[in-house]
Amino acid sequence: MRTQALDRFCSWLEHTPLSQAIQSAGWVVPTVQTIHILAIAAVMSSVLMLDLRLLGIVGRDQPLARVTNRFRPVIWWTLPILLATGVVMIIGEPARSLANPVFQLKMLLLLAAIAVTAAFHKESRIIAILSLSLWAGIVFAGRWIAYY
Numbered sequence: 259m260r261t262q263a264l265d266r267f268c269s270w271l272e273h274t275p276l277s278q279a280i281q282s283a284g285w286v287v288p289t290v291q292t293i294h295i296l297a298i299a300a301v302m303s304s305v306l307m308l309d310l311r312l313l314g315i316v317g318r319d320q321p322l323a324r325v326t327n328r329f330r331p332v333i334w335w336t337l338p339i340l341l342a343t344g345v346v347m348i349i350g351e352p353a354r355s356l357a358n359p360v361f362q363l364k365m366l367l368l369l370a371a372i373a374v375t376a377a378f379h380k381e382s383r384i385i386a387i388l389s390l391s392l393w394a395g396i397v398f399a400g401r402w403i404a405y406y
């Protein structure tokens with residue numbers, strides 16, 4: 259989705275002093291990108307542990323509640339880091355992501371993944387596969403933004 263209002267907002271944001279500062283300091287974007295990637299590693303490894311347990315592939319000797327209590331907080335605590343680093347990247351180059359359908363898809367997938375992760379904690383292969391697909395889709399979309 260791309261509207262004139264969105265284009266105007268991107269152009270306004272791009273010319274704010276904060277955006278200009280991010281653009282001219284060459285170290286900011288690579289640094290926040292690195293933190294974004296480290297946070298993705300934390301989220302994805304926790305998602306994998308949870309979903310492989312739901313699929314019965316790992317940790318079958320561990321009660322599901324224990325695995326959930328161990329790994330779900332890692333996801334919740336890491337999402338604000340992804341949000342903050344993502345926002346810095348957006349402010350630095352707003353149109354590249356905000357006006358990009360792949361970025362918009364990524365945000366929709368993220369909302370769905372958060373809902374599935376928050377709502378379901380019963381042993382279910384379908385939920386595990388849905389969750390893995392959504393989180394993997396977010397990673398694909400994240401990388402794809404640069405190429406669309």
Ligand code: HEM
Binds near residue numbers: 301
């Ligand atoms: C919480 C909200 C999030 C926001 C606002 C956000 C925003 C962004 C932005 C703006 C980029 C830069 C894209 C570009 O210009 O090429 C990016 C990259 C990326 N994001 Fe996110 N993101 C968020 C959460 C996530 C999550 C949850 C994941 C995966 C679990 C993720 C995975 C990625 C990946 C794989 C990249 C490409 C990194 C690279 O190639 O350097 N993001 N994100």
